[in-house]
Amino acid sequence: MNEYDSNRIVDLTKKINFNLTKNIEEANCYILNTCHIREKATDKVYHEVGRVKKIFRGRKKPIVLITGCVAQAEGDVLVKKEKYIDAVIGPQSYHSINNIISSLENKSKKKNFTEFETIEKFDTLNTVKNSSNKISSYLTIQEGCDKFCKFCVVPYTRGPEYSRSISEIISEAKQLVQNGSKEIILLGQNVNAYEFEGKRLSDLLISLNEIKGLRRIRYTTSHPKDFTDDLILAHNNLRKLMPMLHLPVQSGSTKILKDMNRNHTIEEYMEIINKLKTIKRSMKFSSDFIIAYPGETNEDFEKTVSLLKDINFINSYSFIFSPRPGTPAANLKEIDNLTAKRRLLIFQKIAEKIKKNYKVGLINSYSKVLFENKVKDEFKYFGRDEHYNPVIVSSKSNLVGKIRTVKIKKCNQNTLFGDIIFGNKAIEYAA
Numbered sequence: 294m295n296e297y298d299s300n301r302i303v304d305l306t307k308k309i310n311f312n313l314t315k316n317i318e319e320a321n322c323y324i325l326n327t328c329h330i331r332e333k334a335t336d337k338v339y340h341e342v343g344r345v346k347k348i349f350r351g352r353k354k355p356i357v358l359i360t361g362c363v364a365q366a367e368g369d370v371l372v373k374k375e376k377y378i379d380a381v382i383g384p385q386s387y388h389s390i391n392n393i394i395s396s397l398e399n400k401s402k403k404k405n406f407t408e409f410e411t412i413e414k415f416d417t418l419n420t421v422k423n424s425s426n427k428i429s430s431y432l433t434i435q436e437g438c439d440k441f442c443k444f445c446v447v448p449y450t451r452g453p454e455y456s457r458s459i460s461e462i463i464s465e466a467k468q469l470v471q472n473g474s475k476e477i478i479l480l481g482q483n484v485n486a487y488e489f490e491g492k493r494l495s496d497l498l499i500s501l502n503e504i505k506g507l508r509r510i511r512y513t514t515s516h517p518k519d520f521t522d523d524l525i526l527a528h529n530n531l532r533k534l535m536p537m538l539h540l541p542v543q544s545g546s547t548k549i550l551k552d553m554n555r556n557h558t559i560e561e562y563m564e565i566i567n568k569l570k571t572i573k574r575s576m577k578f579s580s581d582f583i584i585a586y587p588g589e590t591n592e593d594f595e596k597t598v599s600l601l602k603d604i605n606f607i608n609s610y611s612f613i614f615s616p617r618p619g620t621p622a623a624n625l626k627e628i629d630n631l632t633a634k635r636r637l638l639i640f641q642k643i644a645e646k647i648k649k650n651y652k653v654g655l656i657n658s659y660s661k662v663l664f665e666n667k668v669k670d671e672f673k674y675f676g677r678d679e680h681y682n683p684v685i686v687s688s689k690s691n692l693v694g695k696i697r698t699v700k701i702k703k704c705n706q707n708t709l710f711g712d713i714i715f716g717n718k719a720i721e722y723a724a
């Protein structure tokens with residue numbers, strides 16, 4: 294979502310004649326768009342601002358703005374501690390960036406812009422063309438979260454759930470397709486909680502599926518609680534909707550899920566997975582895991598490992614629990630570091646093995662790959678298959694924006710390598 298927001302900030306500031314530069318030394322304005330999900334996010338901001346300070350030592354300083362969730366979470370603390378920062382702007386206030394810049398140029402004293410103005414934000418963004426011309430582009434359809442998982446800062450930094458109207462989204466999607474995008478990835482902190490005037494995510498997907506020139510649709514990130522049957526059906530009915538789902542589970546133990554306030558059980562999670570697999574045989578899954586959440590016993594951890602093996606997630610993102618200031622879980626007694634590290638190691642070893650086996654199993658199979666760009670090495674192209682696996686092939690003709698059938702020849706832990714298949718011979722695609 295930060296990539297989407299950064300792109301929109303670029304679009305907005307064009308109105309005041311600002312352009313993106315790759316040369317930091319010539320910047321008049323330096324904007325650091327931050328994420329608060331990982332540990333030490335605030336330290337990284339101070340470190341980065343220190344780097345800018347060094348570059349501009351002895352010269353006129355640029356306007357320095359901190360945007361995103363660290364700005365929201367830390368607010369005044371950042372500007373008080375680091376005087377080089379001119380203002381902090383929360384993720385729901387960045388639509389006012391041009392006014393903020395001009396008020397700073399006029400020596401305004403106000404430095405904290407972290408109000409929740411989501412409706413106003415999207416009203417403003419709708420008037421500014423999305424200039425992303427990537428083959429695969431992000432599109433925010435929903436923001437914020439009302440779930441309040443005990444470990445998570447999102448409800449405090451992005452605010453309550455808000456969904457954009459279908460017409461706004463379709464119009465932005467059409468702009469992206471006109472700019473050359475072939476794939477759109479719908480974004481939301483709770484993307485499947487999308488609801489606008491009684492229309493749900495499945496309705497939006499049906500409308501997007503109709504857009505001429507758009508070849509692929511994905512959405513992320515979903516919550517199991519909001520995974521309704523109409524969305525499951527959409528995976529069967531909509532040709533452009535890719536057969537890959539990232540569905541965070543966090544733990545394989547219902548007891549821990551309850552402690553986390555996740556609001557679903559493991560049985561309910563499994564039911565969604567099984568329904569999707571039944572309706573579409575080629576569905577694959579990835580997930581997020583928090584290892585060593587406070588109160589996690591060996592037995593709970595074993596349940597998480599069993600779930601990992603049962604579902605065969607093709608990508609698993611796992612982290613040791615780390616407390617976020619201001620969240621309810623921040624006050625809980627942490628599991629000792631040695632146990633936590635040992636569990637993470639066990640988990641990641643198994644997850645990597647599953648991933649490797651999956652990739653090796655794809656060798657000699659055929660995939661449909663949408664090519665996104667040329668890699669630095671001449672005549673090599675990078676793309677993704679339907680399951681979002683990175684694929685690299687050699688080609689003398691330009692493949693950017695094209696979907697081609699590729700025979701997979703080899704792989705490493707992350708990437709598949711293959712050859713383009715020409716002609717119309719009958720092909721059995723990897724399931």
Ligand code: SF4
Nearest residue numbers: 438440441442445447
């Ligand atoms: S549902 Fe996701 S975004 Fe919302 S509180 Fe839970 S982890 Fe955070």
